[in-house]
Amino acid sequence: MTKRTLGISLYPDHSDFEQDRAYLDIAAQAGFTRLFVSMLEVQDGKTRVTEKYQRLIQHAHQLGFKTTLDVAPNIFDQLGVSYQDLSYFASLGADALRLDAGFDGHEEAWMSYNPPGLDLELNMSNDVEYLPNILTYGANQPFLYGCHNFYPQRGTGLPLDFFIACSQRFKRAGIETAAFVTAPGATIGPWDINDGLPTLEMHRDWPLAVQVQHLFSTGLIDSAIIGNAYASQTDLQQLGRLNRYHLTFTVTPTAASHPVERQILLDNLHERRGDINDLTIRSTAVRKRYHDANPVNEDRHTFQRGDVVIGNDQFGKYQNELQIVLQPHQDQRKNLVATIAPDQLVLLDAVGPWAKFAFVAAD
Structure with a gap:
């Protein structure tokens, strides 16, 4: 069974590097080990994007973070990157790619064999035969992970029963899973609407530590990631002290x-x-x-x-x-x-x- 981890999120196109670096330092000291970095709203040219993301991910690696880049099909086109060649993302220092939008199953299976060895994180927030379809194409299963969506608009997060059904599909297959929680007072996300960034709608106004304990108590989530930035130092330290295996x-x-x-x-x-x-x-x-x-x-x-x-x-x-x-x-x-x-x-x-x-x- 996978040991449970904590993560934070950063949005380099909406934040300042020095603040990002300070946030990473505090989170690392509190025991966080996963970093989710959005590339959904990239605006700069490829040269500037490369410099910005390499610098951030390099610092994260020095602190022991595993970094996931969140990507969508338009980003591949915008950066001139092929689905069959993920070496560009590896050159940024990424450890994994999260596919915000899926393909036909065969494409994901091919991508799981990418030569740089990047992990592939699949969108978990749909109760469909998405994962079994990918596996039937002979996917490289040790390199597959699952990660739920977050929902910036109030009222649009997942209900608990649906969340459980979606998550069970991945746990039954032995796939490591992640979901998002939302930090009170944190204002940075991918879009101009930010009513918090949880996966579960019921979590939107809960204290951060209660959200995390609830996620882990389901037995279906291996990593709890704070979706918005920047969580307070007090919240990060409180989460770091939490026992991740019992309430x-x-x-x-x-x-x-x-x-x-x-x-x-x-x-x-x-x-x-x-x-x-x-x-x-x-x-x-x-x-x-x-x-x-x-x-x-x-x-x-x-x-x-x-x-x-x-x-x-x-x-x-x-x-x-x-x-x-x-x-x-x-x-x-x-x-x-x-x-x-x-x-x-x-x-x-x-x-x-x-x-x-x-x-x-x-x-």
């Missing part, structure tokens, strides 16, 4: 919680039981590890979605079991120990059977 909820512990409850809450990787229910997310293994007394605390015992509770001494064999509340209910046998940050409540639906999750206390 981490930010919580505010209650003043009435006992020391053992804080240990159970914060010092463990939790797992939802496989036989799930609609009322709570149950982490049962902790009750087998913690046998400390846990009296009824003085906080409320009427719970709302996103509350974290732990069984107290009145709960018999369920003493010290941790639960995340999904539906409001009341139970004197459970102590309220923390509340999940409101902007992360959307992630509760991503905690499936046997899913792992952890908690971190808010600063």
